[in-house]
Structure formats: C-alpha cells, structure tokens
Amino acid sequence: MTSAVACNTEELLAVLMSREIHDWEISACGAVSMIPAAALLLAEATHAPNADIIILGSEQLDRNLGKDIHFLSQRGKLDLFFHSAIQFDAEGNFNLHVVGDPNAPELRLPGGYGSGLMSYTAKRILFFRTEHTTRTFVPKVDFVSGAMVTPPSIKRPQDNFKIFTTMAVLVFDRATNSYRLESVHEGFTPQQVQERTGFSLGSLEGIPVTPPPTAEELHTLRTEVKERMIETGTYPQWARTILQPA
Amino acid sequence: MGVPYIPVRGLAGTDVFKRRDDMIIATNPFDPTEETVVALAQNPNVAILHAQKADRDGNALLRKHGEDVMVAQASHRVIVTAEEIVDKVTADDEGGQFISAINVTAVVHAPGGAHPAGVPGYYEQDADHIREYMRAASDEALFRQYLAKYVIGKTEEEYQSMVRQGSRVEVHAAGGGG
Known part of the structure; x- marks a missing residue:
C-alpha cells in the first residue's frame, strides 16, 4: 500500500512518462529534454532494466550516436521518442518553430529536426508540455512543424500518440483522427481540462483519474535517478534543483 | 554519396516542406503505393572545417560528433583550418574524427580559429x-x-x-x- 506523496510538475510528468517505456525496447529523447531524461532513467531503474535508452543531451548517456540515431529512426528501429511542442491543434499538427507570423515571428524555437523527421519515423511518440492552456492547445497551430496525420501513401507508424500535461493525458486516436482524454490528474475535472483546451476533447464522461506517482516511484526518482543524472552529466543542475530531496 | 537526390522519411505535410523548393513528394519507383519526400542533394561550392590537427597533405582530425566528414564529401572544395599543423595525421590518431586528404583541397594553420566556439583539448567556448x-x-x-x-x-x-x-x-x- 502506498500513500500519495506531494510532487512537482516535472516529477509528476517524469513518473507518468516512465510508465510508458517498455523493457527491451529502444527509447530516446532529444536535446533539452530534462523530464524525458528522468523518465528514461526511472524506467531503467524500475520496470525496464534491459531497455536501450538514448539521452541526446547527456554527456555520458548519449551513446555517441551522431547521425546513427537518424538512420536508426529512418529504418523504423526506434521504438519510442519523446517530443515537446509550443502548440498542438485539433488535427494532430504541432508547432516547435515559431509563434506568430512565420515571416516576422514573436518567438523563435529550436524546431525542425525532431519534429520533421523523428516524429514521423519513431514507432511511438510521447509528447510532454509543462502547461495546459488555450495558448498551447489551439484550433490551428501557427506553423506546422510536424503533421501527425498524413496520407496513407506516406508509410509511417500510425499508432495513437499521447500528450502528457500538468492536468491530463490526451490521446490522439487514429481511428477518429481526434483527441480524447485518457485520464485527468488528481485535483482536476475533465470539464476544467476542456475549458483550458482550444478544441473539443470529445466525451468528458467516465474519464478515469491518472494513477498518481507512488511513494516508491518518487523515492527512486529522487535518489537513484537524481544521482545518476548528476554522475553522468545528464542535466545535473536541473536534477539538483528540480528533483526534490527524498 | 554522389546521388542527385535522396528519399527522406518525414516532413510531409509540414510548413517546412511547403516553404522549400528543394524538396518534393515523389512516388517510390519500386512501389507505386508509397510516396516519400525527395530532397535535392546539397553540394556546397566550398566547405570550411576547423580541425584540431592537420598535416600538409590534408589529413585531419576533427571534432568527434559532428557531421563534418559528410559535409566535406558533399562539397566541391574543402578548406581545413587547424589548431596545429603536424607531420602526419592518421586514422589511428585518438581524440577526434579522421578525415582523409582525398577529401581536402587546402589546409590553413589557424590557431584559435573556432572562436567563439571551442575545440576539445585546446580551449573552451567563449x-x-x-x-x-x-x-x-x-x-x-x-x-x-x-x-x-x-x-x-x-x-x-x-x-x-x-x-x-x-x-x-x-x-x-x-x-x-x-
């Protein structure tokens, strides 16, 4: 029996995403992906000890792959890739390039590579976003960095994909090409999530509560994973400041 | 590689694709049910690459994780600038990625040449x-x-x-x- 333990947003998302990492698979995250890095290491420390994990922003855990990660993914051998975006829209497009007019942007983001290539070739994509607002979930993105719906002639994995936010887990259902709520985190209602989403999430009835992080998961994250991040040059400053004391 | 174009998995339906005229969508000639993005080869006239070490023949040791060798192979002319000019650089030298003189047109001794970026073993980025x-x-x-x-x-x-x-x-x- 485990009791609920308070945790911050980053810890919550790291724990929830770690549960999606499968043992024996190859899972990777790109640069500036601290939360996925923690999720990967947590999965490795718990239920996925034989997972191949690739953390591109890490000094020691990037596996020295260089362009091999690109070709691995192009060959369809990358099982899971983590991604973020500044905007998501109803049609499954996401934006990691610019906010505002693309020719005179208000904000410029690092953008293109993972969005345009990895998100098309990795078998499963997990998105994460540390806010849940109508500026993130919009009817139409300002710039399409990745189109998750393409004609059947474009051969690519077509699994459902998920977005993990501070309020909920959203699933993009390939059968209907629309988002629905998989679960809502403790402390929020499906109606509140819908209010902060700029497109319909379909039925709000019977949506389960996201199983919160267990005491064991948080303990491992705050001890073993934190130490490993610091030791291996995997966002050590982030690990020290964001992951709480055990 | 020397190919005039290359199929790429990805980019279809993006605004990146729509804003570029060096990529099109084409049918796989061996499978009419499949389409991919096809990207035009990028062949720079000149590439300038900064190395830790180079010899007078043009053999050089470059930073390990970059795609510099690919850039060199794609370019018509390749200038290597180097922190040090040494007698001989070989594929067995440690601490970097070897690029053969067959890919290099000219070598320039340019200590500090990566500034404000860094060179492993020489100086940090500024x-x-x-x-x-x-x-x-x-x-x-x-x-x-x-x-x-x-x-x-x-x-x-x-x-x-x-x-x-x-x-x-x-x-x-x-x-x-x-």
Missing part, C-alpha cells in the same frame, strides 16, 4: 562572446556595430587579440592548476 553575438544578432543596428567592431577591416590577428582579452585568458587561468 560564452560571453556568444552572448554578445546573440544580443547583436537580434537587432540590425547592433549587428552592424558588431561587424564594425570585430569583422569589417579587421585582420585575424586583430580579432584574436581583441577576443583574447576576454574569456580565453580566463580559460587558461582556470586550467593553471593542471
């Missing part, structure tokens, strides 16, 4: 200078000032002596205990 550059690059007038200060009408020696006043000195000082 974070202050990069910040200065980024501030300048955000604004047309500031960028003109930057160019006037560091680039236009300046020799390599003048540039190096200006930037050496900054963090390069600190880097050497920080390494003084070793």
Whole structure:
C-alpha cells in the first residue's frame, strides 16, 4: 500500500512518462529534454532494466550516436521518442518553430529536426508540455512543424500518440483522427481540462483519474535517478534543483 | 554519396516542406503505393572545417560528433583550418574524427580559429562572446556595430587579440592548476 506523496510538475510528468517505456525496447529523447531524461532513467531503474535508452543531451548517456540515431529512426528501429511542442491543434499538427507570423515571428524555437523527421519515423511518440492552456492547445497551430496525420501513401507508424500535461493525458486516436482524454490528474475535472483546451476533447464522461506517482516511484526518482543524472552529466543542475530531496 | 537526390522519411505535410523548393513528394519507383519526400542533394561550392590537427597533405582530425566528414564529401572544395599543423595525421590518431586528404583541397594553420566556439583539448567556448553575438544578432543596428567592431577591416590577428582579452585568458587561468 502506498500513500500519495506531494510532487512537482516535472516529477509528476517524469513518473507518468516512465510508465510508458517498455523493457527491451529502444527509447530516446532529444536535446533539452530534462523530464524525458528522468523518465528514461526511472524506467531503467524500475520496470525496464534491459531497455536501450538514448539521452541526446547527456554527456555520458548519449551513446555517441551522431547521425546513427537518424538512420536508426529512418529504418523504423526506434521504438519510442519523446517530443515537446509550443502548440498542438485539433488535427494532430504541432508547432516547435515559431509563434506568430512565420515571416516576422514573436518567438523563435529550436524546431525542425525532431519534429520533421523523428516524429514521423519513431514507432511511438510521447509528447510532454509543462502547461495546459488555450495558448498551447489551439484550433490551428501557427506553423506546422510536424503533421501527425498524413496520407496513407506516406508509410509511417500510425499508432495513437499521447500528450502528457500538468492536468491530463490526451490521446490522439487514429481511428477518429481526434483527441480524447485518457485520464485527468488528481485535483482536476475533465470539464476544467476542456475549458483550458482550444478544441473539443470529445466525451468528458467516465474519464478515469491518472494513477498518481507512488511513494516508491518518487523515492527512486529522487535518489537513484537524481544521482545518476548528476554522475553522468545528464542535466545535473536541473536534477539538483528540480528533483526534490527524498 | 554522389546521388542527385535522396528519399527522406518525414516532413510531409509540414510548413517546412511547403516553404522549400528543394524538396518534393515523389512516388517510390519500386512501389507505386508509397510516396516519400525527395530532397535535392546539397553540394556546397566550398566547405570550411576547423580541425584540431592537420598535416600538409590534408589529413585531419576533427571534432568527434559532428557531421563534418559528410559535409566535406558533399562539397566541391574543402578548406581545413587547424589548431596545429603536424607531420602526419592518421586514422589511428585518438581524440577526434579522421578525415582523409582525398577529401581536402587546402589546409590553413589557424590557431584559435573556432572562436567563439571551442575545440576539445585546446580551449573552451567563449560564452560571453556568444552572448554578445546573440544580443547583436537580434537587432540590425547592433549587428552592424558588431561587424564594425570585430569583422569589417579587421585582420585575424586583430580579432584574436581583441577576443583574447576576454574569456580565453580566463580559460587558461582556470586550467593553471593542471
């Protein structure tokens, strides 16, 4: 029996995403992906000890792959890739390039590579976003960095994909090409999530509560994973400041 | 590779694709049910690559994780600038990625040539200078000032002596205990 333990947003998302990492698979995250890095290491420390994990922003855990990660993914051998975006829209497009007019942007983001290539070739994509607002979930993105719906002639994995936010887990259902709520985190209602989403999430009835992080998961994250991040040059400053004391 | 174009998995339906005229969607000639993006080969006239070491024949040792060898192979002419010119660089040398002289047109001795980026084993990146550059690059007038200060009408020696006043000195000082 485990009791609920308070945790911050980053810890919550790291724990929830770690549960999606499968043992024996190859899972990777790109640069500036601290939360996925923690999720990967947590999965490795718990239920996925034989997972191949690739953390591109890490000094020691990037596996020295260089362009091999690109070709691995192009060959369809990358099982899971983590991604973020500044905007998501109803049609499954996401934006990691610019906010505002693309020719005179208000904000410029690092953008293109993972969005345009990895998100098309990795078998499963997990998105994460540390806010849940109508500026993130919009009817139409300002710039399409990745189109998750393409004609059947474009051969690519077509699994459902998920977005993990501070309020909920959203699933993009390939059968209907629309988002629905998989679960809502403790402390929020499906109606509140819908209010902060700029497109319909379909039925709000019977949506389960996201199983919160267990005491064991948080303990491992705050001890073993934190130490490993610091030791291996995997966002050590982030690990020290964001992951709480055990 | 020498190919005129290459199929790429990805990019279909993106605004990146729509804004470029060097990529199209084409049918797989061996499978009419499949389409992919096809990208035009990029063949720069000249590539300039900075190495740790090079020899007079053009063999060089470059930073490990970059795609410099690919860039060299794609380019018509390749100039290698190097921290050090040594007698012989071979594929067995450690600490970098080997590029053969067959891919190199010319070699230039250019110590400090990566500034404000760093070279492993030689110097760290100059974070202050990069910040200065980024501030300048955000604004047309500031960028003109930057160019006037560091680039236009300046020799390599003048540039190096200006930037050496900054963090390069600190880097050497920080390494003084070793």
